[in-house]
Amino acid sequence: MSWRKYIGPGPLVAAAFIGPGTVTVCTIAGVNFGYELLWALALSIVATVVLQEMAARIGLLTQKGLAAVISEFIQKGVVRYFSIALVLMAIVLGNAAYEAGNISGGAMGAELFFQLPDLNFGQLEISLMNFLIGSIALLLLLTGNFKTITRYLTILVILMSLAFLITAILLKPNFYALVSGFAPNVNSENILNIVALIGTTVVPYNLFLHSTLVSKKWNEISDIKYIRFDTVVSVVIGGLVSMAIVVTAASGKILAVESAADLAIGLETLLGNYAKYFMAFGLFSAGVTSAITAPLAGAMVVCGCFGWSTEIQSRAMRLSIIVILGLGLIFSSFGIKPIQLISWAQISNGILLPLLSAYILWLVNKKSVMKDHVNTLSLNIIGGVIWLITLTLGVWSVYKVLL
Template identity: 55%
Template sequence: MIRKFFKNIGPGPLVAAAFIGPGTVTLCTLAGVNFGYALLWALVLSVLATIVLQEMAARLGIVSQKGLSEVIREEIKSPVARGLAIGLMLSAIVVGNAAYEAGNISGGALGVQTLFGNPEIVIGSSNFTVIPFVIGAVAFISLFIGNYKVLEKTLVALVILMSLAFLTTAIITKPNVLEVVKGMLVPKFPDKSILTIIGLIGTTVVPYNLFLHASLAKTKWQSKSDLSYARKDTIIAVILGGLVSMCIIISASAIPHQDISNASDLAKGLEPLFGVNAKYFLSIGLFAAGITSAITAPLAAAFVASGCLGWEANLKSPKFRTVWMSILVLGVIFSSIGFKSIEIIKFAQVANGLLLPIIAGFLLWVMNKRIVLGTYTNSKIQNIFGIIILIITIFLGVKGILSVFNLI
């Protein structure tokens, strides 16, 4: 029974690995430090929304045996609308992930640096930190092998490591279980918390995961009879990812309000209160979060580019490899020299803000097309949940764009 369960673990853990990156860790840290357990309900809402959308993406991939960007290219008939959609997807996912990759690698490096310091090498007049190159090498080897099963096992192992690390950290802090449950079930809006609430939802419901999930689901499963495995895989993995995020909030809630801006500060803050072990576990979790996102971000970008441009979406395809290699190399270089690509990241945030409601809307539309899915279209209840989530994504998209231009 257990053997069969592990055999049918699919892309779900990879999706969880993708949305729990250093940005999520930092945001959950700030949510815990500033608001205690009060915003845990926002993560519960995020998990439910993510399960609904990711299940649709996985079902689309398995039934159609196509990636989401490929379906978009085929189903949008207007050349102008198709061109705009492809341009937006390439901008938001490919360019955006290249910008975010430096953050993923830097986040993973931060976890290692908290424990072992920050060794540097000097080349000419430039200083380069070593750890980003090590993380980049691990990501490169994992992707270059080009074997889905190897990649899957690597990421599942890292997700388990990350989950255990953050769960252990939360347990060490001895949280008030009753207050934790209350925070999960009773929505509260503390003063100045609205942007953090929106951020917690936005960092969990991410557009590139929809592309990643559809592409990986068709790689893992080719038969419609596997849909039940895909559904269980999605639900378990996304809930696990949500629990990891909650554990970070719980851990951060345990320390007195002080000058904490990221997970590295949290690790240092936990040490005097709960011993050096808390710092170790948190740092390991941050490392795992960074390296998993450093692998999945280039992978998602390669799948999107392949679908948009009509290339073969094969892990060993030269064009496919060129995309993820470019993103990974840029991420390593920018991370190692401490380059802050603020304008690129702002552009990516605007593009993602536009893309999320568009992709959620398109996904909902295509999930009701019998020409694509036959008898596997959405049920009424799935459509109701989908429409509610679409409204949320529009709200998130508008907020993201306004915040970039400092209008809120």
């Protein structure tokens, strides 16, 4: 059997949740709490694997994306329209807002290698670097296909992973201190950081992206083993990258940091220029990969909800990609700070994640959808625990924004 059977959309899932936001959140966690919160990342890896596997299994059995399946099986008036409206609001609004952060994060990494001037038009300032990053993402999306994009992103994710992992290894962290970080520890000081770490890994739009791409890659029931291999390996590697960033920030003994770019610069005094460039390349790669996957996932949700084609060359997909990526590009290139937009996106995503988890658990237990591949009792127990975690995460994210 060809090894290509084992490689599917998993790298895109990893690319989607290892964005500049994740890099920054992990950096801040490492600086403020050392290795103390590594257990939270381990928990988030398990939750992500379980939810992504369920979403992927739905995609395989139905040969449709999650948005289309939800739209098809929830047909009662108010519930149907509420569900579709909530999904569209959270995914499209959220992805457009976070796309600005993806583009800006990629630009921060690139600027540690070379600078591009900003253009000033009176009170208006346009970042050429942000515009360049956004344009690269748009060009790849509009001119490529799923296979081409997956191939490029797989290579970039591998290089990004190596950049972060090598930097962490070079710092030679204390083994016993590292292991102690996997002992759960929750208190009033670290609870919001725990919520942030889990929230950057268990990403709602990834569930939609994964289910749709699985339906395009595999179509036989026997392919489940390939899907599970692809999912587990990709998510675990992504989780290890997140842990490497926490370890790097903790081991670097940097006193304060506001962004991952500060961490890259701070490492220069500890390990020389090479470490700084490893981190800078990792940040650049994280920005570019997320800048590609966020609008792609958002477009799939839009098209899935309305029953339109999710082929990347279709008019509906192209238009949706342009709108989502274009909004992110405008926010980042023109210096608009989408703080309020991101805040509302966090609220809607906080509501969406437990709701979406409940939808997935409901669907994977329907014989009319899953045939003989419904959840086992053990999977339902694990899924129920994860649902409670996502509910807690959702409540905390809403509380955090409204506080």
